[in-house]
Amino acid sequence: MNILVLGSGGREHALAWAIAQSSSADELFVAPGNGGTAQIAHNVSDLDAESGDAVVAFVRQHAIDLVVIGPEAPLVAGVADAVRAAGVAVFGPDAEGARLEGSKTFSKEFMVRNGIPTAGYGSFDNAEDALAYACEVGAPLVVKADGLAAGKGVIVADSLEVAEEAIRDCFAGVFGTAGSRVVVEECLTGPECSLLAFVSAGEALCMSTAQDHKRAFDGDTGPNTGGMGCYSPVPIVTDDELAEMQRIMQLAAAATAREFSNDYRGVLYGGFMLTPEGPKVLEFNARFGDPETQVVLPRLENDLVEVMLAVAEGRPGDIGLSWSDSWACGVVLASAGYPGSYQKGKAVSGIGHAEALEGVTVFHAGTTMNPDGGLVTSGGRVLCVTALGDTFESARAQAYRACGLIDFEGKQFRTDIGYRASIGRSAWGN
Ligand code: AMP
Ligand code: GLY
Numbered sequence: 449m450n451i452l453v454l455g456s457g458g459r460e461h462a463l464a465w466a467i468a469q470s471s472s473a474d475e476l477f478v479a480p481g482n483g484g485t486a487q488i489a490h491n492v493s494d495l496d497a498e499s500g501d502a503v504v505a506f507v508r509q510h511a512i513d514l515v516v517i518g519p520e521a522p523l524v525a526g527v528a529d530a531v532r533a534a535g536v537a538v539f540g541p542d543a544e545g546a547r548l549e550g551s552k553t554f555s556k557e558f559m560v561r562n563g564i565p566t567a568g569y570g571s572f573d574n575a576e577d578a579l580a581y582a583c584e585v586g587a588p589l590v591v592k593a594d595g596l597a598a599g600k601g602v603i604v605a606d607s608l609e610v611a612e613e614a615i616r617d618c619f620a621g622v623f624g625t626a627g628s629r630v631v632v633e634e635c636l637t638g639p640e641c642s643l644l645a646f647v648s649a650g651e652a653l654c655m656s657t658a659q660d661h662k663r664a665f666d667g668d669t670g671p672n673t674g675g676m677g678c679y680s681p682v683p684i685v686t687d688d689e690l691a692e693m694q695r696i697m698q699l700a701a702a703a704t705a706r707e708f709s710n711d712y713r714g715v716l717y718g719g720f721m722l723t724p725e726g727p728k729v730l731e732f733n734a735r736f737g738d739p740e741t742q743v744v745l746p747r748l749e750n751d752l753v754e755v756m757l758a759v760a761e762g763r764p765g766d767i768g769l770s771w772s773d774s775w776a777c778g779v780v781l782a783s784a785g786y787p788g789s790y791q792k793g794k795a796v797s798g799i800g801h802a803e804a805l806e807g808v809t810v811f812h813a814g815t816t817m818n819p820d821g822g823l824v825t826s827g828g829r830v831l832c833v834t835a836l837g838d839t840f841e842s843a844r845a846q847a848y849r850a851c852g853l854i855d856f857e858g859k860q861f862r863t864d865i866g867y868r869a870s871i872g873r874s875a876w877g878n
């Protein structure tokens with residue numbers, strides 16, 4: 449099969465890496481790809497991945513049999529709809545299903561309608577009503593721009609003053625059109641955990657749990673980022689909590705089949721908070737997580753192409769997921785200054801030495817291959833260094849050993865990825 453992956457991050461390198469191991473994969477293209485995908489696939493730099501017409505034209509030209517959509521933007525733009533209409537298998541929901549990520553109001557209404565536990569909320573199209581609701585609920589509360597804001601549109605407000613500023617910022621256009629509607633939400637407490645599921649024909653096939661680290665600095669301090677590291681599975685999740693999260697994902701999958709005119713076929717990402725009253729959904733995403741993918745896929749024992757094709761063709765009954773007993777820990781190496789402004793073009797060295805360590809895979813995110821073959825940085829998150837181990841501690845130690853072998857000017861990373869795996873539940877107050 450000829451396969452096209454859309455996207456350019458660490459998630460897409462991990463997808464391409466797993467796809468390339470499949471015996472069904474022939475030609476593999478990644479658009480636009482990065483310095484890592486260039487080593488295992490054909491990078492396509494001149495394809496507009498958010499244009500359904502452009503993607504369909506490429507699919508015809510290169511006899512593509514399966515399109516895998518990594519990021520949310522092409523999903524929300526309807527690229528899956530266009531590929532499906534052209535009669536080609538596509539992994540990723542249609543624009544209607546992608547609204548679960550593209551509009552927080554749509555997503556909250558979906559949850560409430562289907563009995564999915566989530567934070568209480570109000571949705572507003574003007575600042576005055578949003579402020580009145582915020583005053584009624586009281587701090588702490590959470591203010592969210594309704595639309596896609598590249599992970600930046602969520603403000604956890606400890607005081608009404610901060611909430612008011614966030615609400616005014618949203619309506620003043622700080623998050624562009626994403627903030628022209630605002631969701632004000634009750635603030636939940638507890639550990640966070642991601643549970644992703646393959647969804648097809650109303651069935652959810654849950655993956656293994658993972659926990660992201662969104663803050664830039666150690667101890668979960670500093671600004672929010674796209675994710676500075678991740679581990680899988682998450683040991684603090686109890687069996688009851690896991691069963692409840694799986695039940696919720698199944699409830700959501702069944703609802704997608706009932707409610708959406710086209711079946712939802714792709715990944716549904718459940719972002720959960722494990723509250724004292726049980727797991728509640730903070731958000732749904734319509735795609736694989738980044739960096740969750742970089743720790744979850746190395747533990748998946750199935751042929752990913754077979755799984756994706758079954759999802760795309762509405763055959764969930766043909767899939768039986770199998771997970772290795774290994775633990776995975778992934779540490780993101782970022783450019784100095786990230787998530788603020790940062791420099792690009794710094795030479796990257798040592799990846800070969802890092803990957804020579806047992807169980808280590810280095811997924812590229814913001815790298816590019818110069819014409820002379822040299823690898824340089826080209827983004828904020830540069831690499832995700834993932835290690836597998838028999839225990840969580842051995843996976844983490846090996847990941848950090850590998851991080852020490854890689855070098856580029858301004859290399860910045862958290863030294864405490866996974867610390868929550870060892871601190872126990874009491875530290876969370878529940
Ligand atoms: P989201 O993009 O909706 O997942 O929000 C980003 C982050 O904001 C989450 O990972 C949480 O850390 C935090 N967050 C979102 N919603 C809530 C909530 N209702 N209560 C507490 N924290 C939240
Ligand atoms: N790791 C968070 C996300 O992919 O949205």
